[in-house]
Amino acid sequence: MTETAFRRMKDLPSTRLLGTGTPMCAGCGGLLALHEIYDILGEKTVFINAAGCMTLLSVYPFTPFRGSWLYTSMASAPAGAQGVRDALDILLEQKRISADEDLQTVVLTGDGSAYGMGLSATSGAIDRNLDFLYICYDNEGYGNTGQQFSEATPHAAKTSTSSGPRGFPGFKKDLFDIWAANRPAYVATVIGTEPLDLARKIEKAKNMKGPRLIIALAPCPTGWDYDPKETVEIGKLAVKTGVWPLKEYIDGKVVHTKIPRQRKPVEEYLQKQGRFAHLFKPERNEKLLAEIQQRIDVYWEGISNE
Amino acid sequence: MTRQLLTGNGAAAWAARLAKVDYVPAFPITPQTEIIETLSAWFDNGEIPGRMTTLESEQSMITAAGAAAITGVRVFTATSSQGLLYGMEMLYTVAGWRAPFVMINVSRGLSAPLTLEPDHNDILAARDSGFLQIHCATCQEVLDSTLIAYRLAEHEKVRLPVIVNQDGFYLSFTREPVEIPDPALAARFVGQFDPENTQLRASAPTSQAVAVLGGSPYSYFRYELHLAAQQALDVYDEVAAEFAEQFGRDYSAIESYRIDDAEFAFVMMGCFATKAKEAVDRLRDIGWRIGLVRPRLLRPFPEQALHDALADKKAIAIIDQNISMGKGGVLHTEVASALYGAKAAPLLTSYIGGLGGRDISQEELFEIANQLKQAVEKGSAPPPRLLYTAGELREMRKLQAIAHVERQELKLGEESDNDQGEGND
Numbered sequence: 105m106t107e108t109a110f111r112r113m114k115d116l117p118s119t120r121l122l123g124t125g126t127p128m129c130a131g132c133g134g135l136l137a138l139h140e141i142y143d144i145l146g147e148k149t150v151f152i153n154a155a156g157c158m159t160l161l162s163v164y165p166f167t168p169f170r171g172s173w174l175y176t177s178m179a180s181a182p183a184g185a186q187g188v189r190d191a192l193d194i195l196l197e198q199k200r201i202s203a204d205e206d207l208q209t210v211v212l213t214g215d216g217s218a219y220g221m222g223l224s225a226t227s228g229a230i231d232r233n234l235d236f237l238y239i240c241y242d243n244e245g246y247g248n249t250g251q252q253f254s255e256a257t258p259h260a261a262k263t264s265t266s267s268g269p270r271g272f273p274g275f276k277k278d279l280f281d282i283w284a285a286n287r288p289a290y291v292a293t294v295i296g297t298e299p300l301d302l303a304r305k306i307e308k309a310k311n312m313k314g315p316r317l318i319i320a321l322a323p324c325p326t327g328w329d330y331d332p333k334e335t336v337e338i339g340k341l342a343v344k345t346g347v348w349p350l351k352e353y354i355d356g357k358v359v360h361t362k363i364p365r366q367r368k369p370v371e372e373y374l375q376k377q378g379r380f381a382h383l384f385k386p387e388r389n390e391k392l393l394a395e396i397q398q399r400i401d402v403y404w405e406g407i408s409n410e
Numbered sequence: 411m412t413r414q415l416l417t418g419n420g421a422a423a424w425a426a427r428l429a430k431v432d433y434v435p436a437f438p439i440t441p442q443t444e445i446i447e448t449l450s451a452w453f454d455n456g457e458i459p460g461r462m463t464t465l466e467s468e469q470s471m472i473t474a475a476g477a478a479a480i481t482g483v484r485v486f487t488a489t490s491s492q493g494l495l496y497g498m499e500m501l502y503t504v505a506g507w508r509a510p511f512v513m514i515n516v517s518r519g520l521s522a523p524l525t526l527e528p529d530h531n532d533i534l535a536a537r538d539s540g541f542l543q544i545h546c547a548t549c550q551e552v553l554d555s556t557l558i559a560y561r562l563a564e565h566e567k568v569r570l571p572v573i574v575n576q577d578g579f580y581l582s583f584t585r586e587p588v589e590i591p592d593p594a595l596a597a598r599f600v601g602q603f604d605p606e607n608t609q610l611r612a613s614a615p616t617s618q619a620v621a622v623l624g625g626s627p628y629s630y631f632r633y634e635l636h637l638a639a640q641q642a643l644d645v646y647d648e649v650a651a652e653f654a655e656q657f658g659r660d661y662s663a664i665e666s667y668r669i670d671d672a673e674f675a676f677v678m679m680g681c682f683a684t685k686a687k688e689a690v691d692r693l694r695d696i697g698w699r700i701g702l703v704r705p706r707l708l709r710p711f712p713e714q715a716l717h718d719a720l721a722d723k724k725a726i727a728i729i730d731q732n733i734s735m736g737k738g739g740v741l742h743t744e745v746a747s748a749l750y751g752a753k754a755a756p757l758l759t760s761y762i763g764g765l766g767g768r769d770i771s772q773e774e775l776f777e778i779a780n781q782l783k784q785a786v787e788k789g790s791a792p793p794p795r796l797l798y799t800a801g802e803l804r805e806m807r808k809l810q811a812i813a814h815v816e817r818q819e820l821k822l823g824e825e826s827d828n829d830q831g832e833g834n835d
């Protein structure tokens with residue numbers, strides 16, 4: 105699996121298969137990742153979507169997709185993939201369609217679905233060894249309904265339902281590990297601002313069978329409260345500070361694909377986002393900042409001798 | 411053609427087999443489970459081609475059913491009660507997809523309180539979902555209606571999912587002699603699945619079930635759904651006529667029993683209507699002019715047929731095996747709407763009976779007939795009533811007394827444990 109068509113930046117496709125002019129916000133980190141992902145997956149795909157920001161990609165009579173699309177509900181996109189995959193398999197087995205009519209079934213949901221409401225359907229799909237690729241764009245909240253906290257919201261972040269001085273009291277759920285514990289074909293974290301790492305992972309996932317998950321951290325100017333032009337910088341900082349570890353689960357092992365040598369202090373990432381402003385103003389919340397930093401340090405200590 | 415003793419569930423499974431369904435997404439629930447167990451055995455033995463997938467919920471099951479149907483295969487599924495409600499979001503959704511497939515619902519009362527026994531509140535909760543509904547009264551009808559349902563669902567003027575409803579226990583678990591049509595004839599009748607313009611293929615990318623902006627396109631598509639459902643009335647008549655011609659069994663949109671010269675009528679849905687038929691016969695024996703009307707189709711609603719069958723009666727008893735809290739019987743409201751404005755419209759009386767599988771006795775039906783007669787004499791209908799006997803109420807009071815005594819015992823026990831001298835109330 106070490107063969108890759110993507111050795112350096114200039115190997116990346118510049119097709120821009122996904123159309124423009126969508127109603128996503130300027131600077132949407134989720135859309136950035138989707139553009140890159142779609143260029144590699146290509147148009148022989150059906151995107152099975154759950155309720156969220158990206159539902160508005162396809163609004164009658166327009167779609168940015170060259171391939172197919174099916175909107176289901178907030179909870180049941182993986183079951184939609186099951187129905188489509190089963191039907192295509194039946195049609196192929198019975199030779200009612202030719203092999204080149206086949207489609208890659210791709211589930212596309214936000215974190216609210218992937219970490220929460222859709223988790224039962226996801227778990228069922230993994231149990232059944234469904235051949236599908238799940239793409240979760242993780243903007244760390246219920247973005248479409250105005251960024252309330254979700255199961256993916258990080259500790260201390262302000263959201264429209266955690267607006268007190270300490271922000272969100274809970275902790276971001278570890279979807280990567282939940283998936284990996286089920287021994288699926290593949291799990292990877294990506295981010296649109298690391299396009300080479302992303303491309304290699306999508307390339308790998310595309311050529312596998314079985315349940316596969318890609319979690320793309322999706323910097324979200326609207327929900328995270330920052331200027332859209334900062335998306336790339338914030339995305340890069342998410343990786344450099346170690347907040348968003350880039351890794352993959354494959355053949356029963358977890359491998360980190362990009363280990364930040366000199367991790368930057370997490371403050372640099374937090375400071376750029378209005379949702380964490382209360383950690384710095386009116387005065388610095390040293391205790392909370394230290395807690396957040398420590399949690400990141402502990403994570404990386406655990407994997408330092410991989 | 412063979413004749414076998416089959417339960418309603420067995421009849422439903424046979425219908426799926428005869429319709430040569432490709433795909434069965436499934437999830438167990440009493441009293442439906444035997445349907446999917448039967449199909450599962452056939453798939454596993456290789457007796458029938460295709461595939462069954464057990465999902466992890468009905469929400470997922472109905473999503474998978476709709477998704478497979480619009481990918482281009484013939485789909486069958488089944489559920490009941492809590493399952494139907496668990497999948498409710500997707501009932502509306504897949505109807506909007508115009509996914510043509512057939513689902514059996516085995517009617518069972520809804521929680522709370524929890525019960526396994528039948529009434530029609532589950533299926534009526536799906537009334538406005540966009541699924542068409544065919545209600546059955548015999549096991550034979552379950553099989554035959556399911557074959558008809560495929561023709562209806564897949565018809566180019568309709569393209570909507572269809573629910574075939576049968577009553578839990580009374581049909582689902584009761585063996586009746588059922589004629590199983592010759593497979594070749596049944597296959598010819600149902601025909602091959604034609605995905606028309608709803609399919610997913612690499613060479614023909616499509617976006618399905620997309621969002622709309624604003625009420626205008628939304629209204630357009632929703633009303634289109636309504637028109638398709640209304641067109642299904644004529645299509646049903648055509649298909650049922652063809653079925654009658656080929657198989658000799660007649661399933662008009664409403665069943666009318668000894669209705670033509672009747673002054674009075676019972677109106678009921680589902681298999682309890684056979685009890686009313688019995689009562690009709692006995693009342694006719696002693697000189698009554700009374701009949702029965704049983705809507706088979708609930709959606710689309712056979713308004714004209716009901717009007718034609720009932721408008722000239724003196725009084726009608728609508729016996730609802732369901733209850734809309736704060737309003738009353740759902741069928742009562744529906745029938746009233748079909749008769750509103752009729753010249754010299756009949757008096758309508760409303761009865762709620764058979765909730766949670768409670769039986770409806772012949773005596774009760776005779777009493778209802780008497781009340782119809784009295785209503786006509788008085789010129790006004792009595793208020794709606796729950797069918798419930800003094801004996802039942804006495805038994806209910808006993809249960810309540812036991813519950814009360816047990817609670818007191820518990821309290822007294824606790825008090826003596828704590829050795830506290832507080833008085834009880």
Ligand SMILES: Cc1ncc(C[n+]2csc(CCOP(=O)(O)OP(=O)(O)O)c2C)c(N)n1
Pocket residue numbers: 155156157158177178179213214215216217218243245246247248249254
């Ligand atoms: C059953 C159901 N409950 C609630 C909603 C309302 N809703 C629509 S999108 C959304 C948030 C989804 O969050 P996420 O999956 O993270 O996607 P995002 O909006 O962030 O893109 C919610 C709660 C819904 N569509 N369906």
Ligand code: SF4
Pocket residue numbers: 127128129130131132133134135157243247248322323324325326327
């Ligand atoms: S709210 Fe966030 S995730 Fe949603 S479209 Fe806007 S930027 Fe993207």
Ligand SMILES: [Mg+2]
Pocket residue numbers: 156214215216241242243244245246247248254
């Ligand atoms: Mg989100």
